Amino acid sequence: MQIGVDFGGTKIEAAALDAEGRFLARLREPNPGDYDAAIAAVVDLIARVEAKVGEQGSVGIGGPGSVSPRSGLMRNSNSTYLNGRPFDVDLAKALGRPIRMENDANCLALSEAVDGAGAGAKGVFAIIVGTGCGGGVVFDGRLITGANAIAGEWGHTPLPWPRGDELPGHTCWCGQINCLETWVSGTGFGRDYGSATGKELTGEAIIAAMRAGEAEAMAAFDRYVDRLGRAMAVVCNLIDPDVFILGGGMSNVGELYERLPAVIRSHVFSDAWDAKIAPAQWGDSSGVRGAARLWPAPD
Numbered sequence: 001m002q003i004g005v006d007f008g009g010t011k012i013e014a015a016a017l018d019a020e021g022r023f024l025a026r027l028r029e030p031n032p033g034d035y036d037a038a039i040a041a042v043v044d045l046i047a048r049v050e051a052k053v054g055e056q057g058s059v060g061i062g063g064p065g066s067v068s069p070r071s072g073l074m075r076n077s078n079s080t081y082l083n084g085r086p087f088d089v090d091l092a093k094a095l096g097r098p099i100r101m102e103n104d105a106n107c108l109a110l111s112e113a114v115d116g117a118g119a120g121a122k123g124v125f126a127i128i129v130g131t132g133c134g135g136g137v138v139f140d141g142r143l144i145t146g147a148n149a150i151a152g153e154w155g156h157t158p159l160p161w162p163r164g165d166e167l168p169g170h171t172c173w174c175g176q177i178n179c180l181e182t183w184v185s186g187t188g189f190g191r192d193y194g195s196a197t198g199k200e201l202t203g204e205a206i207i208a209a210m211r212a213g214e215a216e217a218m219a220a221f222d223r224y225v226d227r228l229g230r231a232m233a234v235v236c237n238l239i240d241p242d243v244f245i246l247g248g249g250m251s252n253v254g255e256l257y258e259r260l261p262a263v264i265r266s267h268v269f270s271d272a273w274d275a276k277i278a279p280a281q282w283g284d285s286s287g288v289r290g291a292a293r294l295w296p297a298p299d
Helices: 035-053 087-095 104-115 186-197 203-211 215-239 255-265 283-292
Strands: 002-007 011-017 023-030 058-063 100-103 123-129 133-139 142-144 243-247 276-279
Touching: 002 035, 002 104, 002 283, 011 035, 011 283, 023 035, 035 087, 058 087, 058 104, 058 283, 087 100, 100 104, 104 123, 104 133, 104 142, 104 243, 104 283, 123 215, 133 215, 186 203, 186 215, 203 215, 215 255, 243 283, 255 276
Parallel strands: 002 058, 058 100, 123 243, 243 276
Antiparallel strands: 002 011, 011 023, 123 133, 133 142
């Protein structure tokens, strides 16, 4: 049995999978937002899942940020109370067994490459466009984390081919300026609309207004598609995946899949370009499924 934990900013989910990837049990609780309390919540969820199934399993954790291979401490997490702490070590100690931990976008990529929308593909690049912006890479069914465990962190590269009104850009929470996350996350989409209109709307409300024909919302969505497409073109120029998987709130906007290919095609360094762009088949379950699969399935 494989147990996955999706450690989100507002909720924590634990789920048990059998060898065929079927859910045996799944539970979720609000994330208390405190280091010690969060560890206790994870331990409790795993204990309850195992009690429901009646056996112990391997444990994989997917969450924001990553463990530094140099210091062994968490870094780059927008749940900032994790940064600088040995989160994986403390969790393993509290559970009394080894665990494996990866970035949440890596878990999305692994889940969808194994038996989701990227199954059978040679190269999969998974994109999270929600509150933040993350990425994960799988080639030949293998998660690629890189020498410094930062492979796929495209959200903290700069917006490519910037227009005049996109410079100098916004200051990101990471300290850099003009990060992709400030533009192509759902949060960035809302900020851009607000800057242009002086109105504060949720991403869902902006999309609804766009579909109703509101000119300002349509223009904001045009800008969003252009920025996301430019960013994806850079990924094509670097690793040329045959499948892009989108997760997070903006992945639910169907118009993206119709319009992104033309933007990407106009920026890639090639005479022709084609790849599949699809929403995560497992939706918001992909994170917990990918976390479980950080361990090999039992025979």
